[in-house]
Amino acid sequence: MKILLVEDExxxxxxxxxxxxxxxxxxxxxxxxxxxxxxxxxxxxxxIILDIGLPDGxxxxxxxxIKKVQPKSGIIIIxxxxxxxxxxxxxxxxxxxxxxxxxxxxELNSRIKSVLRRKLFDGTNQIVYNEIAINLDEKQVTVSxxxxxxxxxxxxxxxxxxxxxxxxxxxxxxxxxLWGDNADSLDSFDFIYTHIKNLRKKLLDKGCADYIGTxxxxxxxxxxx
Amino acid sequence: MKLLTKTSLVYIIITLLVFGGGTVFFxxxxxxxxxxxxxxxxxxxxEQLINYISTEKKxxxxxxxxxxxxxTEIPKAMPDIIHDTLLYNKTENETLPYRExxxxxxHEGKIYSCAVRKAMFESDDLIETIxxxxxxxxxxxxxxxxxxxxxxxxxxxxxxxxxxxxxxxYDTETNNSxxxxxxxxxxxxxxxxxxxxxxxxxxxxxxxxxxxxxxASHEIQxxxxxxxxxxxxxxxxxxLTESQAIQISELNKTxxxxxxxxxxxxxxxxxxxxxxxTTDKINFSQLIADKKEYWEELFSLKNIALxxxxxxxxxxxxxxxxAETIVSNLLSNALKYTExxxxxxxxxxxxxxxxxxxxxxxxxxxxxxxxxxxxxxxxADSTGLGLALVKQIALSNKHRIEYEYKNKRHxxxxxx
Numbered sequence: 001m002k003i004l005l006v007e008d009e010x011x012x013x014x015x016x017x018x019x020x021x022x023x024x025x026x027x028x029x030x031x032x033x034x035x036x037x038x039x040x041x042x043x044x045x046x047x048i049i050l051d052i053g054l055p056d057g058x059x060x061x062x063x064x065x066i067k068k069v070q071p072k073s074g075i076i077i078i079x080x081x082x083x084x085x086x087x088x089x090x091x092x093x094x095x096x097x098x099x100x101x102x103x104x105x106x107e108l109n110s111r112i113k114s115v116l117r118r119k120l121f122d123g124t125n126q127i128v129y130n131e132i133a134i135n136l137d138e139k140q141v142t143v144s145x146x147x148x149x150x151x152x153x154x155x156x157x158x159x160x161x162x163x164x165x166x167x168x169x170x171x172x173x174x175x176x177x178l179w180g181d182n183a184d185s186l187d188s189f190d191f192i193y194t195h196i197k198n199l200r201k202k203l204l205d206k207g208c209a210d211y212i213g214t215x216x217x218x219x220x221x222x223x224x225x
Numbered sequence: 226m227k228l229l230t231k232t233s234l235v236y237i238i239i240t241l242l243v244f245g246g247g248t249v250f251f252x253x254x255x256x257x258x259x260x261x262x263x264x265x266x267x268x269x270x271x272e273q274l275i276n277y278i279s280t281e282k283k284x285x286x287x288x289x290x291x292x293x294x295x296x297t298e299i300p301k302a303m304p305d306i307i308h309d310t311l312l313y314n315k316t317e318n319e320t321l322p323y324r325e326x327x328x329x330x331x332h333e334g335k336i337y338s339c340a341v342r343k344a345m346f347e348s349d350d351l352i353e354t355i356x357x358x359x360x361x362x363x364x365x366x367x368x369x370x371x372x373x374x375x376x377x378x379x380x381x382x383x384x385x386x387x388x389x390x391x392x393x394x395y396d397t398e399t400n401n402s403x404x405x406x407x408x409x410x411x412x413x414x415x416x417x418x419x420x421x422x423x424x425x426x427x428x429x430x431x432x433x434x435x436x437x438x439x440x441a442s443h444e445i446q447x448x449x450x451x452x453x454x455x456x457x458x459x460x461x462x463x464x465l466t467e468s469q470a471i472q473i474s475e476l477n478k479t480x481x482x483x484x485x486x487x488x489x490x491x492x493x494x495x496x497x498x499x500x501x502x503t504t505d506k507i508n509f510s511q512l513i514a515d516k517k518e519y520w521e522e523l524f525s526l527k528n529i530a531l532x533x534x535x536x537x538x539x540x541x542x543x544x545x546x547x548a549e550t551i552v553s554n555l556l557s558n559a560l561k562y563t564e565x566x567x568x569x570x571x572x573x574x575x576x577x578x579x580x581x582x583x584x585x586x587x588x589x590x591x592x593x594x595x596x597x598x599x600x601x602x603x604x605a606d607s608t609g610l611g612l613a614l615v616k617q618i619a620l621s622n623k624h625r626i627e628y629e630y631k632n633k634r635h636x637x638x639x640x641x
Contacts, residue, residue: 080442105454105458170456
C-alpha cells in the first residue's frame with residue numbers, strides 16, 4: 001500500500017513514516033504545498049495523509065486537487081487547530097477522516113486501515129488473522145468458524161489490536177480509540193483492563209490462541225503467541 | 226432628567242426672572258415718575274396761589290370746578306404736607322385717588338391752611354393699561370423664546386441622539402459597520418471620529434485574540450504530538466526494562482494531561498471572548514440519549530447505579546460543542562466523586578439540567594468549586610478546570626449553575 005504524507009513538521013513526519021513503514025506500508029513524505037501538488041499529479045497513492053496547516057497554502061485546497069486527479073485514494077486530514085469549521089469543510093470537500101493533533105500513531109494507523117478497507121474492498125469485507133475471522137459488514141467474529149459474541153467495545157478493541165499487530169499499544173491509545181475525545185485519563189484505564197480481560201476470555205473460550213499480551217509498564221501487544 | 230428638559234427649564238426660569246423683574250422695575254419707575262410730576266405740579270400751584278394772595282390781597286374763591294384749593298382757618302402755621310388721599314368726585318360720581326399738598330398761608334393777620342390737589346386716577350389707569358400691554362407682550366415673548374429654544378435644541382442635538390442609538394444597537398462581535406451620522410457640528414463630528422477609531426481598535430484586538438487562540442493551539446499541540454509519538458515509538462523497543470517502560474508510560478500520561486489542559490484552556494478563552502454565538506437550538510434530550518450507553522458503562526464499572534431522564538425533545542439555544550462539554554464535565558465529575566456502589570441521577574427539563582450523586586461532602590468552601598484550578602481533592606487526572614468551564618459557558622449564555630449539598634447528596638443544577 002502506498003501512502004503519501006504531507007506534513008511540514010520534520011520530526012512528526014519522520015515518526016509517522018517510521019511507524020507506517022514498520023507496519024508494512026510504502027510511505028513517502030513531502031513538507032510543502034508545491035511538492036505535494038507535484039506528487040499528486042504524478043503518482044497514484046492508496047491513502048494520502050494531509051496536514052492542512054501548511055505554511056505555503058491551505059491543505060484544504062489539496063483535497064480538491066486530489067479529488068480531481070485521483071479520486072480513488074483515501075484522504076485523512078490531520079490538523080493542530082482542532083477547529084470544527086475545518087473538520088466540516090474537509091469532510092464536505094470529500095476527505096474520508098479528520099484527526100486532530102496530538103494523536104497516537106496507533107490511532108492514525110487504525111484510521112488508515114479503515115479508510116483503505118472502505119475504498120478498496122467492494123466484495124466481502126473481511127479481516128483474517130490466523131484463526132480469527134472478522135466479517136466487517138455483519139460485524140461478526142468467528143474463531144475457527146465458531147461465532148464469538150462480543151460487545152461493541154470489545155469488537156472495536158479487537159479491530160484496533162489487529163490493525164496494530166505486533167506493536168506495543170499504550171493504554172492511552174486504546175482509551176483514545178474507544179472513547180475518543182471523552183477519554184479521561186485514569187478512570188478509563190481501569191475500564192480498559194476490564195474490557196481486555198473480557199475480550200481475552202471470550203476468545204480463549206472458543207479455542208483461540210492467546211494473542212493479547214501485556215507489556216509490563218508500557219501497554220499491550222497483540223500477536224505474540 | 227433629560228437634557229432637553231433641563232435646558233428648557235433653564236430658559237423658562239431665566240426668562241421669567243428677567244421679564245418678571247423687568248415688569249416690576251418698569252411699574253415702579255412709571256409710578257415714581259408720575260408721582261414726581263404730580264408733586265411738581267402741586268408745588269407750582271402752591272406758588273401761584275401764594276403769589277395771587279399777596280398781589281390780589283384776597284383769598285381766591287372756591288370754584289366748584291376746581292378740585293383744588295380749600296381754605297380753612299387754623300391757629301398756627303404748619304409745615305407743608307404732600308400725601309395721597311381719596312376724595313369724592315362729583316363728575317365721576319365715585320371716590321377717586323388724589324395727590325394733595327397742604328400748606329399754610331398768612332392773610333390779613335390770620336393763618337389759613339390750604340390744600341391743592343391733583344387727580345391721579347387717570348394716571349393710574351394709564352399705568353394699568355401700559356402694564357397689561359407690557360405683560361402680554363412679555364408673555365408672548367417668553368413662550369416664543371421657550372418654543373424656539375426647544376425646537377432648536379432638538380435640531381442641534383439630533384446627530385448626538387442618532388450616534389447614541391447607533392452605539393446602543395452596535396454589537397462588537399458581529400461588527401455590522403457603525404453608521405454614524407454626518408454632522409457639521411464640530412464637537413459631534415469629533416465624537417463620531419473618536420468612536421470610529423476606538424471601534425477599529427476593539428475590532429483589531431478581537432481579531433488578534435482570535436488568531437492568538439488558534440496560533441497557540443497550533444504551536445503547542447504540534448510539539449506535544451511529537452512528544453507523544455516519540456514515546457510510542459520508544460515503547461516499541463524490545464530492549465526496555467520494566468522500570469524504564471513504566472517511566473515512559475508515566476511520561477505518556479503527563480503528555481496527555483498537558484494536552485487536556487491546553488485544549489481546555491483554549492476552549493475557556495474562546496468562550497470568554499464570545500467566539501460561540503450560535504442562535505440555533507440543539508436537541509438536548511437527543512444529546513443526552515446518545516451518550517446514555519457510554520456513561521452507563523463507565524458508571525457500571527464502579528458499580529454506581531445511574532438513572533437518566535432526558536425529557537422529550539427539549540431544545541435549547543446553545544452551541545453543540547458547549548452543550549456536550551457541560552454534560553460531559555458534570556457527569557465526569559459525578560463519576561469521580563461518587564463512591565463505589567453509590568448512586569447518580571441525571572434529570573433534564575426545559576428549565577434545568579440537574580445532576581446529583583451520593584458521596585462525601587466537599588473538603589472546603591463550595592463557592593471555590595467553580596474557580597479555575599481548584600480541586601476538591603488532589604487528583605492527578607483532574608485539570609481543575611472542568612467546573613470553571615461549565616461556569617464560563619453559563620456566564621456567556623446568560624445561564625446559571627448552582628451547587629448544593631443536602632441529604633448526603635451533591636446537586637449540580639444548570640439553569641437555562
